[in-house]
Amino acid sequence: xxxxxxxxxxxxxxxxxxxxxxxxxxxxxxxxxxxxxxxxxxxxxxxxxxxxxxxxxxxxxxxxxxxxxxxxxxxxxxxxxxxxxxxxxxxxxxxxxxxxxxxxxxxxxxxxxxxxxxxxxxxxxxxxxxxxxxxxxxxxxxxxxxxxxxxxxxxxxxxxxxxxxxxxxxxxxxxxxxxxxxxxxxxxxxxxxxxxxxxxxxxxxxxxxxxxxxxxxxxxxxxxxxxxxxxxxxxxxxxxxxxxxxxxxxxxxxxxxxxxxxxxxxxxxxxxxxxxxxxxxxxxxxxxxxxxxxxxxxxxxxxxxxxxxxxxxxxxxxxxxxxxxxxxxxxxxxxxxxxxxxxxxxxxxxxxxxxxxxxxxxxxxxxxxxxxxxxxxxxxxxxxxxxx
Numbered sequence: 074x075x076x077x078x079x080x081x082x083x084x085x086x087x088x089x090x091x092x093x094x095x096x097x098x099x100x101x102x103x104x105x106x107x108x109x110x111x112x113x114x115x116x117x118x119x120x121x122x123x124x125x126x127x128x129x130x131x132x133x134x135x136x137x138x139x140x141x142x143x144x145x146x147x148x149x150x151x152x153x154x155x156x157x158x159x160x161x162x163x164x165x166x167x168x169x170x171x172x173x174x175x176x177x178x179x180x181x182x183x184x185x186x187x188x189x190x191x192x193x194x195x196x197x198x199x200x201x202x203x204x205x206x207x208x209x210x211x212x213x214x215x216x217x218x219x220x221x222x223x224x225x226x227x228x229x230x231x232x233x234x235x236x237x238x239x240x241x242x243x244x245x246x247x248x249x250x251x252x253x254x255x256x257x258x259x260x261x262x263x264x265x266x267x268x269x270x271x272x273x274x275x276x277x278x279x280x281x282x283x284x285x286x287x288x289x290x291x292x293x294x295x296x297x298x299x300x301x302x303x304x305x306x307x308x309x310x311x312x313x314x315x316x317x318x319x320x321x322x323x324x325x326x327x328x329x330x331x332x333x334x335x336x337x338x339x340x341x342x343x344x345x346x347x348x349x350x351x352x353x354x355x356x357x358x359x360x361x362x363x364x365x366x367x368x369x370x371x372x373x374x375x376x377x378x379x380x381x382x383x384x385x386x387x388x389x390x391x392x393x394x395x396x397x398x399x400x401x402x403x404x405x406x407x408x409x410x411x412x413x414x415x416x417x418x419x420x421x422x423x424x425x426x427x428x429x430x431x432x433x434x435x436x437x438x439x440x441x442x443x444x445x446x447x448x449x450x451x452x453x454x455x456x457x458x459x460x461x
Contacts (some may be wrong), residue, residue: 078143078202080105082446083154083230085171085272087127087286089428092153092170096126103452123442135272139173142247142273146423148173157181165291165317167428169270175264180237183215185312187289188354189297190224191332197241198224198300198332200322203231205297208350210236214363215265217293219285220254220312224299224307229265238265239292245275246273268292280434283309285425290314294362295346297322301335301415308335311344312421320356322347331384338417344429390414393440394422395431404438 076084087095102118108128110118120199122346141266142148151158152171160183162168174181188206190198199451206228207218207282217230218225220240232238240261246269249258261267270288271281286309290296296314296320301307311321321344326333330375340346357363390412396401397411423439426432432439 074099074104076152077105077148078140079095079136080108081155081171082139083131083133084152085139085150085169085173086135087124087170087268088270089167089430090124090170091166091430094121094166095170111299111305132272135274137347139289140275142165142363147176149178153354159292161185161293162288162291165237165287168291171270172269173246173273174229174266175271176266177264178266180215180239180266183237184213185215185217185239185293186260186357187217187293187296187310187311188224188228188299188400189218189286189289189296189301189303190228191305191307192223192225193299194223194227195332197326199227200228202299203414205299205324205353206231207234207236207237209353210234212350212354214294217238217289219243219289220249220251220258220261220267222251222322224448226254226257228299229261234445239260240267241280241288242267242269242271243349245269245271245273247273248276250277263321277311282306284428286310287313287317287424287428290319291317293319294357295320295322295353297324297353298336298339298344299324300332301339302331303334304340306361308417309325309421310426311339312418312423316421316425320345322353324348326383340381344386346401367460390418391422391426394419396428398432398439398441400441402438402440419446439455450451 095104098118098120108131109280112125113127115128117422145149151172151174153168154368186209190202202224210216210232211229215237216228217239220242226440229238229240238261242259246267249255258267290310296311296319298307298311321339322330323336323339323346325336325340344354393412394408397408405423406416409416412419427434430442433442
């Protein structure tokens, strides 16, 4: 799909919109025109209510500023249909429509692996993160993480010693968060890449980070969890990776160390135990996932269908969560109680359901989304031609 730069940048403000919605509408009204329609014209096209609101709220001044930003060296932007958009990320069904990039864009073609963990790790956890990242980067893998304190920062630092790293932000690229890692972010742009789906000056918000996590694992062949408590956001990243059909590795630790319990839980549930970086490289090579960037997405898809045959469709447990929520406004603990499921797993499912727009996060909990979740070509057949 060919788009003007102005239109492509506008896509970055349409968060969590399924690409299929826009592809279907584009067949009837080119996106270059669609995004400039008024409310009446959008409704005439039976555009989903949530998409109508997002289109009408597009900040065109911010887009003009982004166009100036893109004129600077090593500043880039990719929309979902661009040929350079990461193919593994395009596979996930909540793929962002636009990505802002700062740094060495060419490393996007490299084989990538995510490395995540606690923001307050043990000294051994920090050492493990640095050593694993350094070793894997020296063997040609680009290490992906989230620029957070602790394990993330150690992973980026380790990878930069002998290779490349990608940091995915939960804020705009002109609002580095955490601010204390701004020097690390600057180093990454010199031999790596900063990525964000958010507009350039977007401030960090709590709900941005689960969205960021799906990109961290979505870019990657596999995800490694170094240290994590049972309530760590790293477990959400691991579960998201698993649901994307990607492998998960976890490092074991002391049974008396709270930071090890999350990793031990992942191993109990089927994650691969990793004691050395060689364990990971052996697995990836044995499954022919690091033989070269050519057709990498097809190799991974074939492998995922063999290992995760059920994960190509929604697990029935998600319906159980939706039924537990019903028409009420409930918090995560209440939903878990009604559904009879563990809170940690429900938190992951709520994150995915929100990204898929089945539910909305509201003050004090969650509510079912009343907006239509899908539109079809059949619905467009008799629509008036408003794009003239």
